[in-house]
Amino acid sequence: MKKGLFFLPLLLLSCGALWQTDVPTAVAMVHKGDYRAAAPILEQAVGGGNHDAAVVENLYYSWVRQGEYAKAKERFDGWAASNDKAGPIRLAAARVNHILGNYPQAIAHLNAILNYSDVGPAAQYEKAEILEETGKRDESLAIYQKLIQSFQNGSMRDPANLVFIAGAMRATEYFQDANDVLKLATKADSANADAFVLWGELLEQKYNEPEAIASYQDALKINPNHPDALLGMARTLSLTEPEKAEAALNKVLEINPNFAEAHLLVASQRIDSERYDEAAPSIKKALAVNANSTAAHSLLATIHFLRDEKDDFNREVQQVLSVNPLYNDLYYTLAESCVSVRLYSQSVTFAREALRLNPRDFRSMSLLGINLMRIGQEDEGKEMLEAAYKGDAFNVWTVNTLTLLDSFTNFDRIETPHFKVKLHKKESAALRPYVTDLLENAYKTLSAKYDFTPEGPIVFEMFPDHGDFAVRALGLPGLGALGVCFGKFFVMDSPSARKPDEFNWGSTLWHEFAHVITLQMTDHKIPRWFSEGLSVYEERKAFPGWGDDMKLPYLMAIKDKKLLPIAELNDGFIRPKYEEQVFVSYYQASLVADYIESKWGFPAIRKMLMAYKAGRSTPEVFKEALELDLAQFDQEFLKWVDAKAAAIDVDEFKKSVTDGQKALAANEVDKAIELLKKAVDMYPEYTDEFNAYAPLAEAYLKKGDKNSALTTLQKLMTYSETSFKSAIQLSDLLEERGDHAGAKRALEAAIYIRPLDVEGHEKLGKLALDQKQFADATREYETLLVLNAPDRAGAYYRLAEANFGSGKSQDARKNVLKSLEIAPSYEAAQELLLKIVR
Amino acid sequence: MTDRRLRIAEIGIRLVVGLLFAIPTAAWADSSALILSGVPGDEEHAAKFAKWTADTQKILVDNFGFSADRVLVLENKKTTKADIQGAFAKLKQQLKPLDTFFLFFIGHGSYDTDYKFNISLADFTAAEYNAMLASLNVGRIIIVNGTNSSGGSIDALAGKNRVVITATRSGQEGNDTVFYEQFLQALKDPAADEDKDKKVSVWEAFKFASAGVERFYKEDGRIATEHPSISDNGGEKIAATVKDPPVMARITSFKVDRPVASADARTQALLEEAKAIEQKIETVRINKETLAEADYEKQLETLLLQLAQKNQQIRELEKK
DSSP: OHHHHHHHHHHHHHHHHHHHHHHHHHHHHHHHTOHHHHHHHHHHHHHTTOOOHHHHHHHHHHHHTTTOHHHHHHHHHHHHHHOTTOHHHHHHHHHHHHHTTOHHHHHHHHHTTTTOTTTHHHHHHHHHHHHHHTTOHHHHHHHHHHHHHHHHTTSOOOGGGHHHHHHHHHHTTOHHHHHHHHHHHHHHOTTOHHHHHHHHHHHHHTTOHHHHHHHHHHHHHHOTTOHHHHHHHHHHTTTTOHHHHHHHHHHHHHHOTTOHHHHHHHHHHHHHTTOHHHHHHHHHHHHHHOTTOHHHHHHHHHHHHHTTOHHHHHHHHHHHHHHOTTOTHHHHHHHHHHHHTTOHHHHHHHHHHHHHHOTTOHHHHHHHHHHHHHTTOHHHHHHHHHHHHHHOTTOHHHHHHHHHHHGGGGEEEEEOSSEEEEEEHHHHHHHHHHHHHHHHHHHHHHHHHHTOOOOSOEEEEEESSHHHHHHHHHSSSOOOOSEEEOSSEEEEEOGGGSOTTSOOHHHHHHHHHHHHHHHHHTTTOSOHHHHHHHHHHHHHHHSTTOSOOOOHHHHHHHHTTOOOOGGGHHHHHHSOSSTTHHHHHHHHHHHHHHHHHHHHOHHHHHHHHHHHHTTOOHHHHHHHHHSOOHHHHHHHHHHHHHHHHHTOOHHHHHHHHHHHHHHHHTTOHHHHHHHHHHHHHHOTTOOSTTOSHHHHHHHHHHHTOHHHHHHHHHHHHHHOSSOHHHHHHHHHHHHHHTOHHHHHHHHHHHHTTOTTOHHHHHHHHHHHHHTTOHHHHHHHHHHHHHTTOSOHHHHHHHHHHHHHHTTOHHHHHHHHHHHHHHOTTOHHHHHHHHHHHO | OOHHHHHHHHHHHHHHHHHHHTOOTTSOOOEEEEEEEOOOOSHHHHHHHHHHHHHHHHIIIIITOOOGGGEEEEEGGGOSHHHHHHHHHHHHHHOOTTOEEEEEEESOEEESSSEEEOOSSSOOBHHHHHHHHHTSOOSEEEEEEOSTTGGGGHHHHOOTTEEEEESSSSTTOOSOOOHHHHHHHHHHOGGGOTTOSSSOBHHHHHHHHHHHHHHHHHHHTOOOSOOOEEEETTOOOBOTTOSSOOHHHHHOBSSOOOOOOOSSHHHHHHHHHHHHHHHHHHHHHHTGGGSOHHHHHHHHHHHHHHHHHHHHHHHHHHHO
16 A cells, blocks of 8 residues: 555656647647647646746647637636736637637637737737728727737837747738848747748748648648648649649648638639539638638628629628628639639729729739720729739739730721721731731631621731730749630730641631620620630631640540549549540530530520520529430530540551651552551541641652642541641642632632742732732732842842732832832843833 | 942842853853762661762762763772762863853761861771862863761852852751752752742752751751751851842752753844843842832842743744
């Protein structure tokens, strides 16, 4: 017994000692993100009377970072009730009530501890945040300013408080100072993950994504389970590395299934993809944590607006403004979402509203400026952008767009009956006749087909610098697209913006104009996938070879079952999961249009467009127009697509092409023809590099079989929109055969690929002149002169011939003299001169 | 430039042009050429250089009126110093003071502090080539250097009565060049004959070839690693984009300069009248900047019409 009694105090002592030793370890665990293991130890410590600020704070983190808000509230409120002077306890209680939207309770806790030396600054900062979130902007600013003053006058230098100082500076727009203070904070404590997170958020806010990512990564090196760092990664990587972003988001929700901001990020991404039904549950999860969340209600308002549910929209707006009457982010969110679904006018309206609530909302001001430009209000747009720049010179969209606007002095402005066109001075003379011609042709054709007259004037711009095009389209360089449409305004790369034969400017223009039709006729309610699908489908109808055919990546996507269901097809464009998914999605969407037309006819497509205009959802549209639900449609469509690809054995195709080329190189012409023809017959839509057509045509020519070579090239041109050299070769063969109309068509195809190349124009000019098509000939030779074709004397002479043939003797005289000025001995020009003056 | 200096320059140009046109028909000039095709180094270059050499020889003889014995070709291993010196010795015998000599470099070049053309065994420097050229008693020397780093040879080879064309603008442009291929195209393609005088001038060939080089790199989406240059009559090296083409290059043709003559006295008189009108046209063109636009156009139009009528008369007589 004595022995037992002797040991009992020792046991008690050792338990107590053990308990005390575990606390620092548990705190370290929280710092490293091991919340689950740390929480019980810290709970016991705090419950046992350890109210040390670090211990209490880390218990708070270990609970809230796992989403155990209810438990945290219950405990901290309870401890606060019995320890009302315990600053750290009251701070924790305030924080958890803040998270849950219990703002008065949070403020009550904070008011009691604002002047405490240990937690005062933290409490002041927390209070300022709550006041800001509830629309008491001036009171909030006063607290932030006081915090900053304390730092500046030296009375607050504790490194632990630097994050609050930085936060206050950020809130009061002293961004550079906030950056400097965060440098100090992380230098003072390189293991302060929260400081790195705040830094990341600051850099993200100032559009410095690479450094924001680096900061979040620094935080995660310290604490791999830091929810805010993971969320930051999910946001910043969402466009550039969507898979990594998704992984980060999944991880944070694993750690904290109740993390409201994470749910709201998921919801906003679903809204971008027009998957509103899927967005709503995520918003509800956020509201389950904080029923007053203005961010959550803003997203609900967005869904209701985009679905045209006016009463629900108004209710949500009222809900937001009742919590925070100055919550400009409501309208910024609405404005941004409108841009995602191409509702640019509506975006303008909402951006204006955001500014009414907060005239210093420079983000909304920039958005307003950019979208004013998109709806044709350039002057006001520029004014807004300039004001936005003054307020926030970090905004890359603002800076890029203003720089681009300055460059417009280098553009010629041309008006046609339905378009206002901007072409760069260095190429406008050469491009103008073809661009204006095609624009009006597209207008006439598609307006008639869709029985819809688009509202004008429609603005069209072509950029010889791809960076400028990207800025005009998106506000940022780095856009992979060739063209973008905003409804009444569309822009694209000029052929000189890319490598030769990289794209077809004609089909791109047609594609973008088709968007003008489909966007306007549905009041911009057409889903992205359908708009893109119809545009590619219309390319195919416009000109032989235009519009993507089944390229190899698309074939592989079909064979690997990677096509998306209709309900998810927007994601293929906005959040691609693999490198080629965007292009595959364009192709898939175009096949959907082809399939609908083939099975139900074009009227069904029109019917679908009208249903979208009426505000129907995609399932409703398919039911109404095609009498199918989406799952049924997907099933039938995929079966149809699979059948198109079934007969193509890719390995066999590649082998035939390779062996065929080898045979040709070895002069085994008949063998080459056999193999290459097999390849063409198996996979006729393959026209990219190392296609079978070019060597097959060459083989036929070697054999002297020009007719077969011609047929081969004709077939190629029904699938290819970028084979310039083949188009030229085809035109030569057709001309030789006497098929002038065919030769002309082939040359036109060539000019839609390389409009600034002399060769195509020379041939077309000669053809037109030989056929006495003097207007066309005039256009070609004028273009050749503008392109500085080497044979200027020849170009002036032939232009003079065309003038003379059209009965324009004065022009003929002027041009033949120009020819003779260069080449006085030019016999043909001399004869023409004598004819003219006779 | 002041007006006075401008006028003196114009007088100078007119004088040069006038003198060049004033070559008496009895003493017509001939042309000789030396094609140096250096050591290729591998099969691919061997095939390319051999083709360029053969094409150049063929064009000169078949298209441009060179006598076969006046086109000397030294290729590959037959390009030792001794071989080249031997060729120059032969040329010294052949060439007369009014003749034009064409020197073509096909092969590899290199540049350190001096340009070298890669021949069999030890290489000559550019200065040594210059010395050999200076020993020729000849009216005009046209050098076409199609090698990489050829721009490094311009300073040494340029001079009075010489036109030097190089594939590159400096010795530092050391990558393989495509210029010579484009240059051959210029000699073959009628489109290169900008002024439609049925001859390709040195300037026209250079301009056409330069455009071809630019197009080659643009089509491939590559940055150009060669920039053809020309030095005319000892002047600074320039590119093809200059507004006013240099005189000597402009009036020197690859075609052997045999004047057009007719046995028929009336035709001959018309030919001489036509020539006189051509000279007047040339003078008006040179004076363009000093004339009012309307005046320039009127003068030019009158002369062009006269020339057209004169040529029509000549053609009608020739038909008879």
